Amino acid sequence: MGLALTSSELIARARGDLRAGAPVVVGNHLVIAAEVLAKHRFEALKSLNCPLTLALSRHRANTLKIRSYDGDVARMIVPADAESTWVRAMADPTLDLRHPMKGPVSSIRDGDAADALCAVVLVKSARLLPAAMLAPVAAVAPEDTSGLCHLSLDALRSEAVRQHIFEPIVSAKLPLSAHPEGRLHVFQSDDGTEEHYAIEIGAPDRSAPVLSRLHSACFTGDLLGSLKCDCGPQLRAALAMMGSEGHGILLYLNQEGRGIGLTNKMRAYALQDQGFDTVDANHRLGFEDDERDFRIGASLLKRLGFHAVRLLTNNPAKMKMLQENGVGVVERVPLKVGLTKENARYLATKAERSGHLL
Ligand SMILES: Nc1nc2c(ncn2[C@@H]2O[C@H](COP(=O)(O)OP(=O)(O)OP(=O)(O)O)[C@@H](O)[C@H]2O)c(=O)[nH]1
Numbered sequence: 001m002g003l004a005l006t007s008s009e010l011i012a013r014a015r016g017d018l019r020a021g022a023p024v025v026v027g028n029h030l031v032i033a034a035e036v037l038a039k040h041r042f043e044a045l046k047s048l049n050c051p052l053t054l055a056l057s058r059h060r061a062n063t064l065k066i067r068s069y070d071g072d073v074a075r076m077i078v079p080a081d082a083e084s085t086w087v088r089a090m091a092d093p094t095l096d097l098r099h100p101m102k103g104p105v106s107s108i109r110d111g112d113a114a115d116a117l118c119a120v121v122l123v124k125s126a127r128l129l130p131a132a133m134l135a136p137v138a139a140v141a142p143e144d145t146s147g148l149c150h151l152s153l154d155a156l157r158s159e160a161v162r163q164h165i166f167e168p169i170v171s172a173k174l175p176l177s178a179h180p181e182g183r184l185h186v187f188q189s190d191d192g193t194e195e196h197y198a199i200e201i202g203a204p205d206r207s208a209p210v211l212s213r214l215h216s217a218c219f220t221g222d223l224l225g226s227l228k229c230d231c232g233p234q235l236r237a238a239l240a241m242m243g244s245e246g247h248g249i250l251l252y253l254n255q256e257g258r259g260i261g262l263t264n265k266m267r268a269y270a271l272q273d274q275g276f277d278t279v280d281a282n283h284r285l286g287f288e289d290d291e292r293d294f295r296i297g298a299s300l301l302k303r304l305g306f307h308a309v310r311l312l313t314n315n316p317a318k319m320k321m322l323q324e325n326g327v328g329v330v331e332r333v334p335l336k337v338g339l340t341k342e343n344a345r346y347l348a349t350k351a352e353r354s355g356h357l358l
Pocket residue numbers: 214215216217218219229231234255256257258259260265268269278282312313314315318356
């Protein structure tokens with residue numbers, strides 16, 4: 001008792017296994033992430049002599065003009081002569097120009113799609129493209145499945161909505177050019193897989209609304225000075241405003257690429273190079289336009305003792321989520337900086353399609 005893995009720990013382990021290209025068991029199926037399916041693993045799956053299913057997200061299936069009979073997931077039969085490169089090409093739209101001919105494919109409409117849906121959600125939560133290969137676990141020799149992560153659908157469904165708990169690990173003084181009295185707090189998730197940071201400027205009064213920013217990580221904008229977005233100038237302007245007021249709290253949330261990770265954001269950029277906008281590029285990859293969990297920001301603020309903020313943002317969704325999760329937003333402070341000719345269309349799309357305020 002107490003030493004057995006919890007469902008959350010098992011799922012965290014399964015994400016690592018999937019990223020390594022290894023199989024996991026979801027319900028009654030062996031699952032491998034399509035994006036990282038190795039040739040030898042695909043040959044092993046084929047040698048099971050059982051029907052193999054490829055599950056794709058609804059968005060990706062739409063792009064490929066494949067019928068989806070099961071809501072958010074589409075299932076199709078893997079053709080007998082398919083190679084692992086075909087599977088990867090089905091998963092990855094950045095390969096569409098290189099592999100234009102993928103059909104014909106037959107969608108599956110019979111049977112239960114629950115394992116396929118949970119598999120795609122799990123693969124996506126591992127920050128891989130939402131596409132999975134499935135084989136019935138009954139076709140696999142028991143000795144080949146004994147060391148694998150076995151996940152029940154109930155465990156996966158409750159993990160998908162569970163709010164992670166973030167614990168403060170360490171904090172230390174960090175004098176900044178924006179203000180000499182800075183402090184960096186590090187938070188880690190209870191399953192050890194995620195880290196977020198809070199930068200406290202001055203000594204804000206916990207009983208009054210604090211000037212605050214929820215900043216999502218953007219390696220390209222924050223560090224490299226990318227002109228494709230406004231993140232770097234927003235980060236520096238927010239710190240500068242807090243510095244000149246003498247107080248503030250900036251959360252630096254590791255939700256790169258609106259929660260899809262840097263690799264997938266760069267895939268989205270590759271699609272943007274082909275003419276798709278920021279929202280359509282996410283959809284073609286199989287993601288929602290915004291995969292971030294803004295509840296994390298509210299829980300970190302409360303953990304630091306803040307219950308009301310003056311929020312630096314142009315995004316009404318951030319304000320709404322904070323309010324719904326117990327942090328009052330007494331004022332929205334607009335943050336309009338860093339407009340370039342390269343990001344004008346990106347910012348216009350956010351205003352037109354994602355509800356950002358101009
Ligand atoms: N998927 C994807 N993410 C992008 C793209 N451009 C920027 N991002 C990411 O978008 C996020 C920007 O988030 P924020 O600036 O915090 O949030 P916002 O929703 O724009 O709201 P405010 O800036 O507060 O108004 C960062 O994680 C970037 O990495 C893109 O084209 N595709």
